[in-house]
Amino acid sequence: MYLVNARQMREMDRFAIEKIGIPSIVLMETAGQAVAQEVEQRYPQARLVVIAGHGNNGGDAFVLSRHLQNRGFAVNTWLVGSEEKMTADTAIAYRALVQSRVHVQKLTPKSWNLFCRELSGADVIIDGLVGTGIKGSLREEAARVVMEINKRKDRAAIVSVDIPSGINADNGVISSVAVSADLTVTFACPRWGHFLFPGAGHCGRLIVRDIGIPAWVGEELGIKARLLQDEFISTLIPKRARHSHKGSYGHVLVIAGSQSYVGAPALTALGAIRSGAGMVTLALPESIQSMVVGLTPEAVYWPWADKAGSFAPHSWEALRATNQPRYDCVVVGPGLGHEVDIDWLKQVIDRTSGPLLLDADALNLLGQDLTLTENRMPVILTPHPGEIARIMKMTVQEVEENRQQIAVKFARQHRVYLVLKGTYSIIATPQGTCFVSPRGSSSLAKGGSGDVLSGMIASFINQTGDVLAGLQCAVYVHGMAGELMDEYSGGASDLGLWIGQALQALAQKDRDNHTL
Numbered sequence: 001m002y003l004v005n006a007r008q009m010r011e012m013d014r015f016a017i018e019k020i021g022i023p024s025i026v027l028m029e030t031a032g033q034a035v036a037q038e039v040e041q042r043y044p045q046a047r048l049v050v051i052a053g054h055g056n057n058g059g060d061a062f063v064l065s066r067h068l069q070n071r072g073f074a075v076n077t078w079l080v081g082s083e084e085k086m087t088a089d090t091a092i093a094y095r096a097l098v099q100s101r102v103h104v105q106k107l108t109p110k111s112w113n114l115f116c117r118e119l120s121g122a123d124v125i126i127d128g129l130v131g132t133g134i135k136g137s138l139r140e141e142a143a144r145v146v147m148e149i150n151k152r153k154d155r156a157a158i159v160s161v162d163i164p165s166g167i168n169a170d171n172g173v174i175s176s177v178a179v180s181a182d183l184t185v186t187f188a189c190p191r192w193g194h195f196l197f198p199g200a201g202h203c204g205r206l207i208v209r210d211i212g213i214p215a216w217v218g219e220e221l222g223i224k225a226r227l228l229q230d231e232f233i234s235t236l237i238p239k240r241a242r243h244s245h246k247g248s249y250g251h252v253l254v255i256a257g258s259q260s261y262v263g264a265p266a267l268t269a270l271g272a273i274r275s276g277a278g279m280v281t282l283a284l285p286e287s288i289q290s291m292v293v294g295l296t297p298e299a300v301y302w303p304w305a306d307k308a309g310s311f312a313p314h315s316w317e318a319l320r321a322t323n324q325p326r327y328d329c330v331v332v333g334p335g336l337g338h339e340v341d342i343d344w345l346k347q348v349i350d351r352t353s354g355p356l357l358l359d360a361d362a363l364n365l366l367g368q369d370l371t372l373t374e375n376r377m378p379v380i381l382t383p384h385p386g387e388i389a390r391i392m393k394m395t396v397q398e399v400e401e402n403r404q405q406i407a408v409k410f411a412r413q414h415r416v417y418l419v420l421k422g423t424y425s426i427i428a429t430p431q432g433t434c435f436v437s438p439r440g441s442s443s444l445a446k447g448g449s450g451d452v453l454s455g456m457i458a459s460f461i462n463q464t465g466d467v468l469a470g471l472q473c474a475v476y477v478h479g480m481a482g483e484l485m486d487e488y489s490g491g492a493s494d495l496g497l498w499i500g501q502a503l504q505a506l507a508q509k510d511r512d513n514h515t516l
């Protein structure tokens with residue numbers, strides 16, 4: 001499913017109207033009906049207050065008001081704005097509502113108290129004040145309305161049409177206030193603002209409804225961002241043949257760990273093992289090996305020269321050994337600590353082959369010299385916002401406010417695959433495409449869950465034989481596992497169990513799709 005900004009949504013609309021011939025009023029009618037259906041299904045017999053602005057978002061609200069009234073709902077509809085400023089379609093939707101003998105009240109200083117009383121009597125408040133057409137921060141009247149809506153949060157369900165009013169659909173920024181919705185019904189495909197914070201935190205449950213724009217329009221318009229979904233991921237998860245052996249599923253080499261971070265290599269190995277890797281070799285500073293073995297008996301151990309509990313400067317020489325097995329994917333970084341230097345990392349990069357994933361402390365070293373991976377392909381970087389901020393010499397806030405742009409630009413510029421972690425992780429490719437995972441949970445907001453992800457990525461790259469497919473599977477399944485695990489008590493080392501549950505759920509989805 002495509003993920004768009006406001007301009008791209010307008011282009012999709014225009015294409016549907018001009019090239020396909022769907023009249024714009026039909027799009028509005030379908031959009032309004034779609035929200036009406038969701039409301040009817042979820043809130044039968046509710047008393048409704050519908051709030052409409054004079055843009056097309058308000059037009060959708062007028063349409064839904066008419067349909068819900070026809071279906072017997074008690075609806076009070078308010079226009080916030082003026083008839084003169086309505087768009088052509090909104091004016092049509094408004095007239096159809098009025099001519100259906102529905103009284104639409106105008107919000108004025110005089111009617112303010114009545115408006116507030118009606119809000120207080122509502123079971124459901126529908127927010128059609130402003131959608132993707134918002135410019136800057138909400139003007140005073142609209143901001144006051146939003147604050148009144150939000151005051152009823154505990155007593156009424158709040159449903160936003162397209163996007164909660166006040167959120168910038170391009171970047172999720174809320175300049176002043178925004179509606180805090182329980183349910184948001186959007187059309188055709190989701191907008192970035194639904195998945196970027198703080199806006200994303202105001203959407204409640206997000207429903208995407210088809211309004212008749214074919215999916216191929218996104219491709220035609222060259223939209224490069226997509227939202228990952230169960231149906232797609234379930235087709236990517238590699239099937240396992242009964243007649244297979246450990247060599248069928250790839251060999252992951254993890255170069256990680258130090259005395260202060262004994263758990264990191266174990267968790268990385270666990271991520272790989274619990275998601276189906278055939279073989280995992282852990283290269284560790286030799287003094288910590290005996291501690292890690294107890295945590296992951298499934299791994300093969302490769303002790304490297306040690307200096308005070310970290311990799312010694314020349315420990316990479318272990319890679320010179322001629323009798324090494326073939327490693328299909330290499331992970332470097334979890335728990336390295338600060339003792340290893342950039343020359344050590346350079347040697348490791350130069351003396352290994354295949355897909356290379358740099359995480360954690362390896363990313364901090366990469367920040368010192370971004371040319372380190374220039375001659376290596378494919379390279380995968382998995383920074384959290386703090387790590388990419390350090391690499392790019394920005395603040396974490398700047399990263400969080402520009403997640404999409406930063407991920408896409410960095411991946412293109414440095415020809416790497418980048419996973420920008422966080423709630424709704426973004427996968428950006430060297431070709432400039434990007435994918436957002438809607439999966440995840442606060443259970444993952446804990447030390448060690450990134451290490452597990454790195455291992456899962458390597459494991460899925462090996463099993464799918466494709467870097468992008470591997471990244472998509474790993475990020476998505478990791479997020480799902482987090483959702484299944486208890487938010488408080490689940491730790492990174494528990495994820496292994498839930499990875500299995502997530503994979504089973506996806507396999508079931510794939511079976512269902514094939515039997516329908």
Ligand SMILES: NC(=O)C1=CN([C@@H]2O[C@H](COP(=O)(O)OP(=O)(O)OC[C@H]3O[C@@H](n4cnc5c(N)ncnc54)[C@H](O)[C@@H]3O)[C@@H](O)[C@H]2O)[C@H](O)CC1
Pocket residue numbers: 009013027028031053054055056057058059060085087129130131132133134135136137138139142161162163187188211
């Ligand atoms: N394909 C689709 O998704 C469809 C979406 N539809 C709906 O159309 C809106 C977008 O409509 P548009 O007219 O472009 O803009 P809005 O109604 O969102 O907003 C414009 C409206 O809001 C006022 N406004 C702008 N900025 C502010 C501000 N800072 N403070 C207060 N008011 C502001 C401005 O004056 C205009 O009046 C989309 O969200 C969907 O709901 C189509 O109906 C069907 C196809």
Ligand SMILES: [K+]
Pocket residue numbers: 057127128129130131160161162163164165
């Ligand atoms: K809205």
